[in-house]
Amino acid sequence: MxxxxxxxxxxxxxxxxxxxxxxxxxxxxxxxxxxxxxxxxxxxxxxxxxxxxxxxxxxxxxxxxxxxxxxxxxxxxxxxxxxxxxxxxxxxxxxxxxxxxxxxxxxxxxxxxxxxxxxxxxxxxxxxxxxxxxxxxxxxxxxxxxxxxxxxxxxxxxxxxxxxxxxxxxxxxxxxxxxxxxxxxxxxxxxxxxxxxxxxxxxxxxxxxxxxxxxxxxxxxxxxxxxxxxxxxxxxxxxxxxxxxNSQAAAKADIWTPRTFAIPADAKATPVVVAVWDSGVDLALFKPAAGRGLAFDEQGQPAKDLLRPLGEAEGRWPQLRSLIKGAMDQRAALDTSDSQRFRSTMAGLKADQVKGFSEDMGLTGLYVHGTHVAGIAVDGNPFAQVYAGTMLWSAKTEPAEPSEARAQAMAAAYKAMVEGFKTAKVRVVNMSWRYGPSAYEGALAFHNLGGTPEQRKQEALRLFKIERDALKAAIAGAPDILFVAGAGNEDNSADFEEYIPAGLELPNLITAGAVDQAGQEASFSTFGKTVVVHANGFEVDSVVPGGVRMKLSGTSMASPQVANLAAKLIALKPTLTAAQVKALILQGAERQNGADGKPGRVNLINPRKSAALAGIRL
Structure with missing residues (x-):
């Protein structure tokens, strides 16, 4: 996201x-x-x-x-x-x-x-x-x-x-x-x-x-x-x-599933609060934390909705949900009724219908994203409680007009959100979102603000720095919480683009890239020196609002796999610190060979191995 x-x-x-x-x-x-x-x-x-x-x-x-x-x-x-x-x-x-x-x-x-x-x-x-x-x-x-x-x-x-x-x-x-x-x-x-x-x-x-x-x-x-x-x-x-x-060809070997584990409901474990800092969560599908959550709107102002309202699109939710699923099925070359409907819809669109359709699909994507992520983060963990850290980002095609006041408001929202995590005794936070100075630069260009192209670049950096520094300080100020970030889906370098949170380096932050179930790096997965672990992010099955299940792909789906492991380690061994959990995840991860047969950049987490390193018997 x-x-x-x-x-x-x-x-x-x-x-x-x-x-x-x-x-x-x-x-x-x-x-x-x-x-x-x-x-x-x-x-x-x-x-x-x-x-x-x-x-x-x-x-x-x-x-x-x-x-x-x-x-x-x-x-x-x-x-x-x-x-x-x-x-x-x-x-x-x-x-x-x-x-x-x-x-x-x-x-x-x-x-x-x-x-x-x-x-x-x-x-x-x-x-x-x-x-x-x-x-x-x-x-x-x-x-x-x-x-x-x-x-x-x-x-x-x-x-x-x-x-x-x-x-x-x-x-x-x-x-x-x-x-x-x-x-x-x-x-x-x-x-x-x-x-x-x-x-x-x-x-x-x-x-x-x-x-x-x-x-x-x-x-x-x-x-x-x-x-x-x-x-x-x-x-x-x-x-x-x-x-x-190749329809009869053997499926790719699944090296991911054997690495995972579930905690039995009767295990000697402690409740653990997992925050999903995202676009909103349908808490009716999960065990909610006592504080339930905190929300901010697109201007960084406090809001009340922990699950994004669909507004006038609510009546179209069944059709929009089908189109989102159809888009995913189409990408996977699955000829389903949903993919057929998606192809038909796309083929029939006229130019003057695209804006409304795009905003509908954008709204639907935001509506399903956070809940889908939450489902991955708590899968197989009956002791997990969900706290919704909701950002009600805009689904409009036009970007908001950048300003120092807005950047300061977003900075304050980051600080308040992390303080909310502390109050709710959150132990793990998943952050399947990222952006960099280019977001500000593009918005400035769209609104013809900031002066010349070079001046605009500097203004974008100045405004972005307000948010970046505030987010970094907020995370650093919560050393007892492990933050997990998704790398991004642009097949580029998170640190070159200065993404937040993916491009940050902090003792209590870990950034994840995506692989498929065979451990091959996903074609879309962003990389870089800050992307230190990988997890399955290809066609991952989880719930969306209302409880329907759907398969989505992205580092947004890989990051909560890492958060899932962190929450399970803490549930089974609550004395672990955030730094210790991060170390266990890194120590249990296994470097995979690249296309040349030599160790590559994929460092695939192994939940069972990390648990064993923690002294946990499964």
Whole structure:
């Protein structure tokens, strides 16, 4: 769960679909630097320059215009990207991915198909995740070859089937299913709707000056509008044929479940209070703590609702719940009634319906998120009591207007929330949310505040620092509580982006990344020096408000697995301190091998081993 310029899961998915799997992982190594110029080392996102570009028309109008209308802007953007790659030694794979993804889209924009394969080859060389090493840039190469050789969609489908079909299924199945799901629901009308609802507003507010990220998004979406529609059916059919051909393949080995344990109801254990600092919890589904919880609204002001009200959308809850489940089923390539309904809905949406639909889905995501997380955090622990730390974040597509007063209010809310945890005698807090200075920077840009791009960057850092320092101080001031954070779902570095809480380093804070049940790092999982453990975060089953069960994926689902272990250790051995529990989790975790067969960055928790290290007999 994140706070950002485009806050809803659906909106992000629409824009990702616009870019398509052709750019899903187009990292690339920096170009050779001039021998005479030493590049400046960049270890944080704020060390990179910011730029604005003047659009000749609204983003939605450019999205509908011929490619030629974007080529002058593309030339400016490409020159700036290449200059940055020569001037800076960027120590972050995700930033390089974004840069070279943009360069690939810009090459496509000008019809330079021969330039594309070199970028994808560099991408594959830098991929660390097994699936990414094999699938990165494959469709990009095929589309480039198709365009260069004037091949038809049937050729593209046959080549996609051949290339993907030759890959080891165990390594690529999640990537191919996700790509197929995204392509199947691609609809240019949806992308146009996002342009009209959000990007047009940002451009209008800025007097038609937009940041490089928005221009890159626009160009990528426009290029994919050119390439995907005539080839969509052939590519989806090719991916489906590969999936079907492997339908009888053995499932991935489950190394996660044998590591877990449940506490018997008659065990000699002590009640433990687990706080779920999230978007709201349906406490009727759990044993509530005595204090029940504390809530704050999107402006950092005290609120009364511990479970987010659906408001006028309450009557649509059954349909919205089905759509959320359908989106998850679609991503997993499951042809269920919910996924069919989701595909039908997406295919039928018109541009002017996208804003309302996106906000409905965003609201639904916020409504289910905290309860789903809580269900994971207390699973198998009859001694757990839930305390709701509710943040009623906005589901609107427009970000709130940043100000120092709002930042101070949020800072005060963090302090008050942690004080509430202390009063309620909370021992473990799960925090499946994160954001960084880019959230402030995007909001400032949307509202045309903060001055020049460089001034805006500094203002965003100043406002973000108010919240960051307050949160860090609040957590540090509660040494008896173990805080568990989700890393993020952007396949980037939490510390490079300065995420909170994931990028913080404190004795009583531990940050978790996500793997699947086989222990393979999830393609979406954020990493970095602060991400020190991993847990299952792929298609995790849990409850949503009302008690219906649903499978969701994300580091939001991995983090409460770690909180679950912490709460069980404390329930069975209540004298443990937060520092001792963290140490037991780290000592019990097992380093997994990477795609090269050597120990990688995945450090998979082992609840049974940690319990044994604590002297607990199961």
């Amino acid at each position: 994140s706070r950002s310029l485009l806050p809803t899961v659906l909106t992000s998915a629409l824009l990702a679909a616009a870019q398509g799997p052709a750019h899903a992982a187009a990292d690339a190594a920096p170009e050779a630097k001039p021998a005479q110029a030493a590049r400046q080392v960049v270890t944080r996102a704020d060390q990179l320059p910011r730029r604005n570009y003047q659009l000749p028309a609204l983003p939605s109008e450019l999205f509908a215009a011929p490619l030629e209308a974007l080529r002058p802007l593309g030339a400016q953007l490409e020159a700036d990207i290449r200059a940055d790659l020569q001037a800076f030694d960027i120590q972050d794979a995700a930033t390089l991915r974004d840069s070279y993804s943009a360069l690939a889209a810009l090459a496509q924009l000008r019809g330079d198909w021969a330039a594309v394969p070199a970028l994808t080859a560099k991408a594959r060389a830098l991929q660390e995740k097994a699936g990414g090493k094999l699938t990165s840039g494959v469709l990009t190469d095929l589309l480039a070859e198709q365009q260069a050789e004037h091949r038809d969609a049937a050729w593209l489908g046959a080549e996609a089937r051949r290339r993907y079909g030759a890959m080891p299924w165990a390594d690529v199945q999640d990537n191919l299913k996700s790509s197929k799901g995204g392509l199947e629901t691609y609809n240019a009308e949806l992308v146009l709707g996002v342009m009209k609802a959000q990007l047009d507003a940002a451009a209008s507010n800025g007097n038609m000056h937009v940041p490089n990220s928005l221009l890159t998004m626009l160009i990528s979406a426009r290029v994919q509008k050119e390439l995907l529609p005539p080839n969509k059916s052939a590519i989806v059919a090719a991916l489906q044929s590969v999936i079907d051909a």
